[in-house]
Amino acid sequence: MTTSQTDICPLHTLEFVSYLGDSHEGSASQNCGLLPNQFQGKVGVYAIFNASKILQYIGYSRDIYLSLKQHLVRQPQSCYWLKVQTIDRPSRTVLEGIRDAWITENKSVPVGNGTDADAWNQPIDVKQTMTAEEQANFDNAINETAQVKVLKQVARRVEAEVLETLKSRGVQEEIRFNPKLKEEGLLDLK
Numbered sequence: 001m002t003t004s005q006t007d008i009c010p011l012h013t014l015e016f017v018s019y020l021g022d023s024h025e026g027s028a029s030q031n032c033g034l035l036p037n038q039f040q041g042k043v044g045v046y047a048i049f050n051a052s053k054i055l056q057y058i059g060y061s062r063d064i065y066l067s068l069k070q071h072l073v074r075q076p077q078s079c080y081w082l083k084v085q086t087i088d089r090p091s092r093t094v095l096e097g098i099r100d101a102w103i104t105e106n107k108s109v110p111v112g113n114g115t116d117a118d119a120w121n122q123p124i125d126v127k128q129t130m131t132a133e134e135q136a137n138f139d140n141a142i143n144e145t146a147q148v149k150v151l152k153q154v155a156r157r158v159e160a161e162v163l164e165t166l167k168s169r170g171v172q173e174e175i176r177f178n179p180k181l182k183e184e185g186l187l188d189l190k
Helices: 064-074 092-106 117-121 132-139 144-168
Strands: 043-049 055-061 081-087
Touching: 043 064, 043 092, 055 064, 055 092, 055 117, 064 081, 064 117, 064 144, 081 092, 132 144
Parallel strands: none
Antiparallel strands: 043 055, 043 081
16 A cells, blocks of 8 residues: 555555465466565565464565565565555655554564564575584685685575575575675575
8 A cells, every 4th residue: 555655554454465476275376476566666664474464574665575575585484474555755764653653553573673683684694504514614614715615605505495495485586696695604685
């Protein structure tokens, strides 16, 4: 729903939108597995819900579609449903006001805005997922170039795991990670 700069639609009044198109059993929607493209290039606030429609995260963006794609990659098991309010012109004050009103309406801070905020908002840090062998290879690397090589290998492993998880969810979106960030042990969309 698009509103003027001052209207705040209460979260409970907004319709749920499927994160990955109409994925109900028996439906053959052409949008199945795709993010809702009506939010491409749209400015607004969005609430993300898990499969049980429990609020996980509230964010705002200058391009809701791109933000939803990032969240799907970072938290694929938590992104099933959305509620969105778009606005006509970017205004951080208005966007933060809507987000804060929705958090207040929820009566508690969603995990993605509290304890798990980094997992929702920051690139995936593959260093935190290193196996004991990978950590030993990194620690024993003879120089920085060898450490970068280990980080890239770990990043490729984690990338494959993320892509497999997304595939199991039926995601049809093109997912491309920034190759430069892999050298730093980070995964983020290009």
